[in-house]
Amino acid sequence: MTRIPYFPGCALKDQAAGFERAARAALEKLGWELAELPRWNCCGTVYSLSSDDLMRHVAPVRNFIRVQELGEEKLVALCAMCYNTLRRSSLFVAEDPERLRRINAFMDEEPDYEGGVEVLHLLQLLRDEIGYEEIEAKVERPLYGLRVAPYYGCMLLRPREVGIDDPDRPEVMELLFEYLGAEAVDSPHKVECCGAYQTVSNPWIARERVREIVGAAARRGADLIVTSCPLCTYNLEQHQLPNTREEKGARNGIPVIYFTQLLAFALGVQDEELGFEGAAIDPRPVLAQRVGG
Amino acid sequence: MAEVIKGDALRIPSREPEFVRRVEELSGEDVFACYQCGKCSAGCPFTTGMDLLPAEVLRLLQLGDERVLESRSPWVCASCLACEVRCPKGVDIAKVMEALRLLVLRKGETGLTWREIPPGVPQIALVGATRKLTP
Ligand code: SF4
Numbered sequence: 001m002t003r004i005p006y007f008p009g010c011a012l013k014d015q016a017a018g019f020e021r022a023a024r025a026a027l028e029k030l031g032w033e034l035a036e037l038p039r040w041n042c043c044g045t046v047y048s049l050s051s052d053d054l055m056r057h058v059a060p061v062r063n064f065i066r067v068q069e070l071g072e073e074k075l076v077a078l079c080a081m082c083y084n085t086l087r088r089s090s091l092f093v094a095e096d097p098e099r100l101r102r103i104n105a106f107m108d109e110e111p112d113y114e115g116g117v118e119v120l121h122l123l124q125l126l127r128d129e130i131g132y133e134e135i136e137a138k139v140e141r142p143l144y145g146l147r148v149a150p151y152y153g154c155m156l157l158r159p160r161e162v163g164i165d166d167p168d169r170p171e172v173m174e175l176l177f178e179y180l181g182a183e184a185v186d187s188p189h190k191v192e193c194c195g196a197y198q199t200v201s202n203p204w205i206a207r208e209r210v211r212e213i214v215g216a217a218a219r220r221g222a223d224l225i226v227t228s229c230p231l232c233t234y235n236l237e238q239h240q241l242p243n244t245r246e247e248k249g250a251r252n253g254i255p256v257i258y259f260t261q262l263l264a265f266a267l268g269v270q271d272e273e274l275g276f277e278g279a280a281i282d283p284r285p286v287l288a289q290r291v292g293g
Numbered sequence: 294m295a296e297v298i299k300g301d302a303l304r305i306p307s308r309e310p311e312f313v314r315r316v317e318e319l320s321g322e323d324v325f326a327c328y329q330c331g332k333c334s335a336g337c338p339f340t341t342g343m344d345l346l347p348a349e350v351l352r353l354l355q356l357g358d359e360r361v362l363e364s365r366s367p368w369v370c371a372s373c374l375a376c377e378v379r380c381p382k383g384v385d386i387a388k389v390m391e392a393l394r395l396l397v398l399r400k401g402e403t404g405l406t407w408r409e410i411p412p413g414v415p416q417i418a419l420v421g422a423t424r425k426l427t428p
């Protein structure tokens with residue numbers, strides 16, 4: 001087993017528990033273990049875009065100190081929002097030693113962060129360190145006949161400095177699905193924002209976004225939509241309007257699952273470990289119909 | 294690397310209002326670098342909720358027009374960065390939108406409009422909304 005420090009974040013301990021559970025089970029099949037970071041705290045959630053707000057980087061830096069205490073250099077995140085915020089903050093403090101000096105001085109109860117922690121997203125680990133061919137060799141339930149639409153949203157791709165793939169034409173998820181035997185369904189809306197936190201303040205905006213995103217996937221015959229973010233998942237599930245459901249011809253809409261769940265399913269992980277019971281639209285019927293048990 | 298002079302040719306410092314200087318300082322962006330190609334507006338997925346398109350926000354700032362301070366657009370912007378990756382002049386419009394929000398939020402006002410917390414909404418939505426839209 002190869003161990004890697006892992007940052008869960010709040011949603012993976014709550015609404016998105018299935019995201020984590022499936023990841024652990026899938027990685028075990030691949031010989032990897034997610035070692036949860038001791039005493040982790042909030043990632044900061046949204047990266048501050050102002051030039052004078054060092055305070056907003058304290059939370060991410062505290063997490064990097066935890067990694068440093070382990071004598072480790074890498075930290076892997078599953079939630080795309082955590083990944084983005086942590087990764088951007090790691091670059092923000094690396095760019096300018098004065099910023100880091102002030103943050104360290106502010107946190108005088110902590111040892112100084114020396115810099116150098118590299119934040120990764122699990123998709124990068126799967127693609128670059130484990131390798132898709134290695135994964136293909138371990139597939140027990142090939143997903144032949146399953147049509148899967150990846151939904152990237154914002155946080156895996158933008159800004160470019162932290163993007164895990166081309167911001168306009170990513171393929172990291174498409175390739176993974178194909179190595180698992182599935183067919184990737186392309187859509188021009190796969191890199192467009194789902195409405196994000198505006199779902200709280202201006203829910204109609206999120207509804208409009210989701211109608212386009214899910215509608216496009218439905219028209220292209222997707223059986224499932226796959227994400228890497230609990231907030232995208234929430235929006236895509238909750239704001240699927242009756243008209244998109246009708247377009248698909250399925251009364252219950254298109255299920256939205258996490259990439260770790262699709263991976264775990266293909267690797268033959270036991271049903272109890274897939275976490276599908278947390279999904280608002282049950283993906284099990286379509287999986288059973290297309291792929292079988 | 295040589296310093297790139299981006300928008301200085303368009304700048305008339307004596308006519309630049311204080312709020313434009315503040316927006317540039319808070320965002321770290323040069324609003325005069327924008328040459329109004331409109332790519333940001335074309336790709337922004339939130340324009341139906343905006344009264345000014347992202348490129349128009351930049352234009353009013355260049356003109357020092359205070360109507361930009363009343364605009365709804367920064368409050369609808371979700372920092373999705375679709376504009377940022379496409380701007381040929383390297384303007385991070387999301388940072389400009391954030392600066393416009395901060396001018397209001399730092400006076401203690403709020404931009405968050407909600408009646409109820411939607412059931413089952415992840416914490417990241419609540420924390421994200423309060424961090425971006427409240428003081
Ligand atoms: S994309 Fe850039 S240069 Fe073009 S209008 Fe928008 S801000 Fe200006």
Ligand code: SF4
Nearest residue numbers: 337370371373374376
């Ligand atoms: S960051 Fe804001 S202005 Fe830019 S594309 Fe996204 S919503 Fe539109």
